Amino acid sequence: MRYLKRAAEGTEARQDAVRARVAAMLDEIRHEGEPAIRRYAQELDGHAPASFRVPDETLASAGDRVEPDVREAIDFAIEQVRTFARLQRETMRDLEVETRPGVVLGHRNLPVRSVGCYVPGGRYSLIASAYMSVVPARVAGVEHVVVCTPPTRDGSVNPGLLYAAARAGADAVYAIGGVQALGAMAYGLLPGMEPVDMIVGPGNQYVVEAKRQLFGLVGIDLLAGPTEIGILADASADPYLVAADLVGQAEHDPVSRVVLITTSEQLGQAVIDQMDDHLQAVATEEVARAAWEHGGEVIVVDDVDELVAVSDQYALEHVEVHVEDPRKMIDRLGEYGSLFVGEEATVAYGDKVSGPNHILPTRRAARFTGGLWVGKFLKTVTFQYMDEAASLEMARHCEVEAVAEGMVAHARTATVRRERYAGRS
Numbered sequence: 001m002r003y004l005k006r007a008a009e010g011t012e013a014r015q016d017a018v019r020a021r022v023a024a025m026l027d028e029i030r031h032e033g034e035p036a037i038r039r040y041a042q043e044l045d046g047h048a049p050a051s052f053r054v055p056d057e058t059l060a061s062a063g064d065r066v067e068p069d070v071r072e073a074i075d076f077a078i079e080q081v082r083t084f085a086r087l088q089r090e091t092m093r094d095l096e097v098e099t100r101p102g103v104v105l106g107h108r109n110l111p112v113r114s115v116g117c118y119v120p121g122g123r124y125s126l127i128a129s130a131y132m133s134v135v136p137a138r139v140a141g142v143e144h145v146v147v148c149t150p151p152t153r154d155g156s157v158n159p160g161l162l163y164a165a166a167r168a169g170a171d172a173v174y175a176i177g178g179v180q181a182l183g184a185m186a187y188g189l190l191p192g193m194e195p196v197d198m199i200v201g202p203g204n205q206y207v208v209e210a211k212r213q214l215f216g217l218v219g220i221d222l223l224a225g226p227t228e229i230g231i232l233a234d235a236s237a238d239p240y241l242v243a244a245d246l247v248g249q250a251e252h253d254p255v256s257r258v259v260l261i262t263t264s265e266q267l268g269q270a271v272i273d274q275m276d277d278h279l280q281a282v283a284t285e286e287v288a289r290a291a292w293e294h295g296g297e298v299i300v301v302d303d304v305d306e307l308v309a310v311s312d313q314y315a316l317e318h319v320e321v322h323v324e325d326p327r328k329m330i331d332r333l334g335e336y337g338s339l340f341v342g343e344e345a346t347v348a349y350g351d352k353v354s355g356p357n358h359i360l361p362t363r364r365a366a367r368f369t370g371g372l373w374v375g376k377f378l379k380t381v382t383f384q385y386m387d388e389a390a391s392l393e394m395a396r397h398c399e400v401e402a403v404a405e406g407m408v409a410h411a412r413t414a415t416v417r418r419e420r421y422a423g424r425s
Contacts (some may be wrong), residue, residue: 102390116185150177
């Protein structure tokens with residue numbers, strides 16, 4: 001492969017300072033409680049009110065402050081996400097089966113009891129992240145769901161975000177952001193807020209690091225950082241659409257990653273040549289241009305086999321496929337967060353309205369995890385029962401293996417059953 005454009009060296013943020021800062025903040029929050037949360041909220045959000053919780057009446061009436069077409073779009077998206085989550089839930093069946101005479105094994109899929117959803121709200125109020133996290137939790141059967149999102153400087157929250165959270169089924173919304181929000185949810189430090197069992201949602205590098213450090217105390221979905229897009233294209237692709245879609249993701253963050261991998265050098269150069277026009281066409285040019293200039297790459301490969309290999313090596317969050325007969329690539333690609341097959345399916349649809357979740361793995365985590373979905377909120381727990389004859393069979397093998405390991409107390413639990421049941425079976 002060869003680069004027509006390569007990302008600048010050092011575009012990955014140094015993590016040591018972030019880790020240290022987050023560790024210090026969480027330590028103060030854990031030991032000082034609400035006073036530390038308030039101090040950081042004032043410093044970082046510019047907002048530390050008597051109560052961080054958005055009043056229930058404000059939440060319930062949020063739709064009145066949202067334009068009708070925006071409400072319609074939110075309602076449409078929530079129904080799409082809910083429908084897909086329900087269909088996914090139906091694939092996760094409980095199990096109970098007799099594996100040997102008298103031996104019954106099984107599992108149950110049980111929902112997490114309480115979940116805290118983090119919804120970013122710094123550069124943009126990410127309305128979609130509210131329902132992307134709350135809806136699958138509710139479909140899974142989570143009993144209690146709270147949302148934390150950064151306020152504006154006047155302390156308010158985007159009414160569209162509030163409407164989305166309420167329609168999705170959130171029990172409460174708190175106007176607080178960043179590490180302090182995650183600490184509050186994990187430790188249950190704000191009035192009326194109990195510690196949650198799991199924290200989900202995307203965020204900046206500080207939020208992602210806080211989730212990493214809180215994992216174990218609470219469950220997390222995944223570490224979803226600044227967005228990534230990879231477009232796989234051949235000579236049949238439309239360079240105008242390719243460039244527009246790259247810019248579409250670049251506007252997320254100056255450290256967003258935007259990558260074009262193509263079998264056509266002519267296509268790759270055509271995209272580069274018109275990127276300036278696409279960047280100038282959007283009001284978020286400053287952010288998008290920084291992402292393109294510092295994190296943008298255009299890679300030329302020899303054939304489709306190398307196209308697949310390079311894409312899988314990058315293991316990007318979003319992958320669009322702009323090639324002849326794009327559906328064939330569904331079975332060939334294996335390392336990505338979410339796949340968009342054909343020019344008709346742009347990443348923005350998945351980000352907002354089409355149904356699959358937009359909270360996805362970044363930084364090559366797609367090698368070992370998928371994105372947020374209804375199954376992330378379910379615990380698969382096992383059970384077993386058996387009759388005495390089956391217990392005798394298990395005892396014989398268990399006793400031998402436990403003795404071989406030196407675990408004599410384990411062996412004895414089998415021995416006493418063998419002695420007790422031998423004369424009765």
